[in-house]
Amino acid sequence: xxxxxxxxxxxxxxxxxxxxxxxxxxxxxxxxxxxxxxxxxxxxxxxxxxxxxxxxxxxxxxxxxxxxxxxxxxxxxxxxxxxxxxxxxxxxxxxxxxxxxxxxxxxxxxxxxxxxxxxxxxxxxxxxxxxxxxxxxxxxxxxxxxxxxxxxxxxxxxxxxxxxxxxxxxxxxxxxxxxxxxxxxxxxxxxxxxxxxxxxxxxxxxxxxxxxxxxxxxxxxxxxxxxxxxxxxxxxxxxxxxxxxxxxxxxxxxxxxxxxxxxxxxxxxxxxxxxxxxxxxxxxxxxxxxxxxxxxxxxxxxxxxxxxxxxxxxxxxxxxxxxxxxxxxxxxxxxxxxxxxxxxxxxxxxxxxxxxxxxxxxxxxxxxxxxxxxxxxxxxxxxxxxxxxxxxxxxxxxxxxxxxxxxxxxxxxxxxxxxxxxxxxxxxxxxxxxxxxxxxxxxxxxxxxxxxxxxxxxxxxxxxxxxxxxxxxxxxxxxxxxxxxxxxxxxxxxxxxxxxxxxxxxxxxxxxxxxxxxxxxxxxxxxxxxxxxxxxxxxxxxxxxxxxxxxxxxxxxxxxx
Amino acid sequence: xxxxxxxxxxxxxxxxxxxxxxxxxxxxxxxxxxxxxxxxxxxxxxxxxxxxxxxxxxxxxxxxxxxxxxxxxxxxxxxxxxxxxxxxxxxxxxxxxxxxxxxxxxxxxxxxxxxxxxxxxxxxxxxxxxxxxxxxxxxxxxxxxxxxxxxxxxxxxxxxxxxx
Numbered sequence: 151x152x153x154x155x156x157x158x159x160x161x162x163x164x165x166x167x168x169x170x171x172x173x174x175x176x177x178x179x180x181x182x183x184x185x186x187x188x189x190x191x192x193x194x195x196x197x198x199x200x201x202x203x204x205x206x207x208x209x210x211x212x213x214x215x216x217x218x219x220x221x222x223x224x225x226x227x228x229x230x231x232x233x234x235x236x237x238x239x240x241x242x243x244x245x246x247x248x249x250x251x252x253x254x255x256x257x258x259x260x261x262x263x264x265x266x267x268x269x270x271x272x273x274x275x276x277x278x279x280x281x282x283x284x285x286x287x288x289x290x291x292x293x294x295x296x297x298x299x300x301x302x303x304x305x306x307x308x309x310x311x312x313x314x315x316x317x318x319x320x321x322x323x324x325x326x327x328x329x330x331x332x333x334x335x336x337x338x339x340x341x342x343x344x345x346x347x348x349x350x351x352x353x354x355x356x357x358x359x360x361x362x363x364x365x366x367x368x369x370x371x372x373x374x375x376x377x378x379x380x381x382x383x384x385x386x387x388x389x390x391x392x393x394x395x396x397x398x399x400x401x402x403x404x405x406x407x408x409x410x411x412x413x414x415x416x417x418x419x420x421x422x423x424x425x426x427x428x429x430x431x432x433x434x435x436x437x438x439x440x441x442x443x444x445x446x447x448x449x450x451x452x453x454x455x456x457x458x459x460x461x462x463x464x465x466x467x468x469x470x471x472x473x474x475x476x477x478x479x480x481x482x483x484x485x486x487x488x489x490x491x492x493x494x495x496x497x498x499x500x501x502x503x504x505x506x507x508x509x510x511x512x513x514x515x516x517x518x519x520x521x522x523x524x525x526x527x528x529x530x531x532x533x534x535x536x537x538x539x540x541x542x543x544x545x546x547x548x549x550x551x552x553x554x555x556x557x558x559x560x561x562x563x564x565x566x567x568x569x570x571x572x573x574x575x576x577x578x579x580x581x582x583x584x585x586x587x588x589x590x591x592x593x594x595x596x597x598x599x600x601x602x603x604x605x606x607x608x609x610x611x612x613x614x615x616x617x618x619x620x621x622x623x624x625x626x627x628x629x630x631x632x633x634x635x636x637x638x639x640x641x642x643x644x645x646x647x648x649x650x651x652x653x654x655x656x657x658x659x660x661x662x663x664x665x666x667x668x669x670x671x672x673x674x675x676x677x678x679x680x681x682x683x684x685x686x687x688x689x690x691x692x693x694x695x696x697x698x699x700x701x702x703x704x705x706x707x708x709x710x711x
Numbered sequence: 712x713x714x715x716x717x718x719x720x721x722x723x724x725x726x727x728x729x730x731x732x733x734x735x736x737x738x739x740x741x742x743x744x745x746x747x748x749x750x751x752x753x754x755x756x757x758x759x760x761x762x763x764x765x766x767x768x769x770x771x772x773x774x775x776x777x778x779x780x781x782x783x784x785x786x787x788x789x790x791x792x793x794x795x796x797x798x799x800x801x802x803x804x805x806x807x808x809x810x811x812x813x814x815x816x817x818x819x820x821x822x823x824x825x826x827x828x829x830x831x832x833x834x835x836x837x838x839x840x841x842x843x844x845x846x847x848x849x850x851x852x853x854x855x856x857x858x859x860x861x862x863x864x865x866x867x868x869x870x871x872x873x874x875x
Binding site for chain 1: 783
């Protein structure tokens with residue numbers, strides 16, 4: 151057993167995990183580790199604010215499928231990552247957060263830059279660990295990577311007191327770790343698969359909702375095969391975007407509060423509803439009474455605690471969605487007994503789709519028009535992330551994808567400011583692909599300082615700001631549900647975003663037409679030059695369709711008046 | 712809402728009690744009582760929690776606990792096949808001789824023990840299922856309770872049923 155310092159063991163443990171990038175900000179309680187990093191080939195990407203660094207790790211994780219690493223100091227460094235941890239945790243993104251801490255002898259004394267980060271983050275992590283002696287570091291880091299990246303993925307934090315970084319110990323680097331209380335089983339129960347197959351094969355109007363779990367488990371090819379065999383329409387939650395190609399005849403698109411008309415009319419018609427890796431969030435279901443009133447629900451999820459949490463299911467398959475769907479497909483293929491189908495259901499999709507496109511506004515820089523322009527300019531192999539707000543919903547509705555791994559967004563937590571740093575993390579994971587952040591002026595202003603990293607660290611990204619000068623989603627609610635009593639939505643004076651971009655060494659463009667947008671995007675990609683494209687949009691524009699809060703899926707506001 | 716008893720084994724490590732209670736707080740589960748103690752010859756502790764919950768929430772409590780890395784095994788105990796006891800220590804004001812006789816009789820009726828006697832004060836120990844302790848307290852209340860300390864329920868299943 152080699153004897154070494156905790157900091158040396160830390161670096162070795164991360165290298166053993168194959169870590170490429172460490173995103174973070176330094177500080178007093180992590181200096182011994184930073185010193186040791188000088189000897190490592192792992193690339194350290196120093197940020198401008200720890201929240202941004204955490205979102206970078208998150209973006210990296212979502213795109214690469216491997217844990218993203220964020221490393222910060224104690225106290226404010228640690229508290230600044232809380233939003234990023236919660237964002238990753240709610241969207242089941244595997245990130246490992248490593249925080250420096252004051253020396254153990256000072257823990258609990260309110261020492262300089264001491265916070266109880268274990269207590270603070272217990273609710274927003276899958277697990278967290280405080281290292282109590284140097285010799286624990288290899289095991290703690292191995293555990294963090296293992297737990298964050300298995301089962302339902304999530305955020306894991308390891309808090310490392312400074313003295314454990316400098317103390318020497320005999321170090322054991324385990325190749326695997328085991329826990330009495332953690333057994334992420336992926337193998338679905340054959341009996342449950344049999345029941346699900348029987349229900350689906352007898353369904354007259356089967357409908358599928360795909361969530362983030364369908365994408366995360368890589369189940370999309372299997373899902374599509376099953377949908378085609380059953381001729382079952384497929385809607386998706388925000389996190390499930392990419393589970394089915396947007397232009398597929400069976401694709402219903404986004405379901406829920408800002409879901410497409412097709413989805414919100416067809417889902418409640420289901421007699422059997424197969425929900426794959428989705429957690430029945432209020433934003434997806436609307437009022438539960440109107441969600442799928444006549445459906446027998448089959449719920450597939452890798453996390454047993456999601457079963458019957460919000461909506462009761464009649465059959466539940468706990469395990470990996472890919473294995474579960476493959477199992478169902480095989481069972482139905484064997485049985486060869488699909489019951490009589492209600493053909494009208496699939497036909498209605500095309501009708502509803504035509505109706506909806508007739509509603510879309512013609513204004514040249516409407517939200518949907520900007521999103522479609524971005525899509526035209528982006529090559530097929532490319533990545534899009536979004537920030538949070540109206541632009542995000544327009545993107546979810548109108549940014550067509552061919553499959554999984556093209557569209558990333560902060561779904562569960564809805565973290566404004568996520569997009570720009572997440573785009574940088576995405577670019578770190580896939581430097582070969584163009585990465586674009588669809589943002590709003592409010593979201594962009596929250597983390598725009600990360601542009602400095604995009605430029606200096608060589609992660610060229612493109613940002614399109616749908617700039618309406620207000621916090622648009624709240625403005626929309628106030629317009630629709632508060633009798634136009636606008637309150638708290640005014641933004642402080644913006645900088646000129648294009649000029650701001652230039653001060654960071656990026657390119658700034660003020661677009662006046664969709665042509666300008668497309669041209670600037672193409673140029674940004676061609677020149678590999680970080681570019682911010684500021685697009686003025688109408689502050690009065692609403693995102694439609696919309697289901698008013700507390701209403702059911704069919705209580706849909708179409709707007710377009 | 713009905714009371715349910717959930718027993719679970721956890722890693723006997725610092726911070727685990729915090730994480731468990733934090734889970735209950737964060738998800739709004741109502742704890743009626745919680746007991747913790749180490750399991751002999753094992754690195755685990757056993758926690759027993761009595762909760763006031765309808766069935767969906769009860770199911771969630773079990774699943775959310777089970778999901779925690781530090782929780783090794785969770786079981787909702789079948790009320791019919793479970794022995795449950797809590798301990799009550801109670802200090803009674805007994806300056807009135809009649810009250811003292813009444814107190815001693817009531818404690819005896821509940822198979823309690825008199826632990827300490829002073830001129831004006833009597834301290835008793837009563838063990839029993841939660842509802843029995845509640846009943847004892849209703850009866851003894853009029854005498855005048857000076858102070859009391861209840862442990863919450865410890866519970867174990869009959870026969871061969873085991874948590875581990």
